Amino acid sequence: MAKKSIEILDTTLRDGSQAATISFTLRDKIKIALLLDELGVDYIEGGWPGSNPKDYEFFREIKNYHLKHSKIAAFGSTRRKDLRPENDPSLSSILEADVKVAVLFGKTWTLHVKEILRTTLEDNLSIIADSIQFLRDHGLEVIFDAEHFYQGFKEDPDYAIRVVNTAGEAGARVVALADTNGGTLPHEVLEITRRVAENTRVKLGVHMHNDSGTAVANSLMGVVGGARHVQGTINGIGERTGNADLIQIIPSLVLKMGYRVLKNEDGLKKLKQVSSTLYELAGLHPNPFQPYVGDNAFTHKAGVHADAVMKNTRAYEHIDPSLLGNQRKVVISELSGTSNLVNYLEKLGIKVEKKEEKLKKALKAIKEMEARGYSFDLAPESAMLVAFKEMGIYEKFFDVQYWKVINENGLALAVVKVNSRVEAAEGTGPVHAVDVALRRCLSKDFPEIERVKLTDYRVVLPGEVKNTESVVRVTIEFNDGERSWRTEGVSTSVIEASIMALVDGLDYYLQLNKKLKPLVAKE
Structure with a gap:
């Protein structure tokens, strides 16, 4: 039986770039797009061409590159309430970007329709339908982002579902349900997404923000609820507390939930590299505790853990780190057992029994030094010098x-x-x-x-x-x-x-x- 597929839309270049302190140059944006294409995501949301010159230039420049896996999408809003689609600057900017895919956002929450747009609920439906049909008439594939969907659904579920169906009937290929203020919790996402899936025929997606710290979980629950399209950013960068982290979502979908994700069959192995490069271009320090790809994600410090992992990696590792381009580490510290030392020595070709008395003396000396302020998980080679001396394999070359x-x-x-x-x-x-x-x-x-x-x-x-x-x-x-x-x-x-x-x-x-x-x- 063939695996079901999940589409991935990466919005690092648009929603991710809206994070405070982050500003990508045009060259950065091109480099990130090529990296995402190599990873194998389905869509790369390149930016909002109508909002700033840099995004407009990106769409011109990216045409000079041949993408193997991904489609470039331009972002924009539905038409203004007092304009016809052909006269709307946001829709025109998407056409000028000369792309095959448009991501269009519109209002779903009655609060926004009445108090922000200041129009009627029926007029909002017309705005959505007109905008999508206009882009479809110009040959574009349209993904509709239902802004504030989960907030809107909680206040008026019937209207929220009408928005989804209106977008689908107008020709949107996907309707992404957005938790725009990040306030929805996983159990709510599951229940609401499931109800929407039961009441519409359009393909559903999810777009989650991390204000409650649950964007990744919400995205996965959205898939359980029936979504087959997931939006997010690399490393979860984005407005306020960020977006759903695709670095965590993608391996969870593939390795835990059995979905086919990424058009590049070797894409999973590139996740750590993609994550590291994005941190560098964003001017951020990599998060060593980031699930799947962080430097500490498969690092074992406690002696009990190290001993168990050396016997059977499944004892304390939920997956093989090499699947993601990461690696296992066993560090030396005051919490170490002799297994930690054995692991390091074996990497140097030195075979030693865990019960060796000299090894125990070395470990004791190392722990005493940590009590004086050393931190050998940061500098294991200083600990190795101690072990060499205690085991009699050290030679003093200089004094x-x-x-x-x-x-x-x-x-x-x-x-x-x-x-x-x-x-x-x-x-x-x-x-x-x-x-x-x-x-x-x-x-x-x-x-x-x-x-x-x-x-x-x-x-x-x-x-x-x-x-x-x-x-x-x-x-x-x-x-x-x-x-x-x-x-x-x-x-x-x-x-x-x-x-x-x-x-x-x-x-x-x-x-x-x-x-x-x-x-x-x-x-």
Whole structure:
């Protein structure tokens, strides 16, 4: 039996761009549209061509690209009450956009008809019918967004259903029921959508906002109620608290509810990439806790969880993360068990029994360091150095015997003594100066150290840690062109904490490159 299909209309470029603080350039909009096409959504709502020059330019520019999967749709409103369709600027702008699909919104709630449009209920039905028929007569496919539908249905269900049927009879291919103010809850969406489906023949869709924190659930309940078309945005960006997040809706429809969604068969595996790119273009930090694609969505911290997942991933994972382009992580922390360490060591090709006494000693040392302010879930490689030492597989390649930093009057100067070799260096800041001086000492014996670059530097003030002074935690990320790793330092001095993280980072690289390289390569 063939799977039923659900259409996806992405409105990131229109409704999503209405989010506060977000402003896409024309180039951004083109890049997002191409990304959505590659994902395989059915419709890309490109914007409202009658509202601003940028959206108008988008529709001209996108014609220079060949889309494989998606149709471009232009958004607009029904005609003004005192204008004929052919004289209405909003409808004319849709025609000028030269698209094959129009998304038209109109009033469903009697409050809006009477107090916002200030017209009669019958005249509103004529406005909707005229507008849809006008676009249909010009050869466009029309999707009608029934604005404030659920609010309207609660006050006057008969009129709300008349709006849906009027739009369908006028030629709308889909009527999307919109929870425009985001105030409807999932059980209400299910009941109302089901009642509408029983009283109309038109294909139904849903368009949910997240003001009650239920936009994703509402969208899924709309489908259960009979909708076969879902609108939303990537990462749920949009007005106020946002729209329904397609990144969550799509895998739920496919993997949980058994629907055929996305025209690209490999689209699911692109979800994390699409989500990450959209965050970047929107100037937002990715949400690490976002379901399905967040960096922490399949991250296991507690020792019990890590142990169970290593035995059977289904124990604490509802799906395989690779289906979405994501990956499983087991982090090291004060909540860890030996399984967490075993997982990291095995990735380095080091086989060890979970009950190994040396492993238990390493875990104890790591937990003691976390009690002093370390956070090894952020910098697991510093924890690995502890494990290497406790297990007797660590080799000391260098010894930092002395360091001093001068940072005053715009001068950052560092002097270090490593393996009896003294070097001085000036930098753009104290950390940079120490880094340069360390490398000068080490590069003579370890020229490969020049491949290591610092890619991120973060300072956190964890506050009072037990009965000690307030400390500072510095996390540094490194990359050698093939892999990335993070190490940490904790001290009452930000300079000292930085040097500790720097030394750990370079030390870890040498351990892997000199001592453990054969094991890692074999792995």
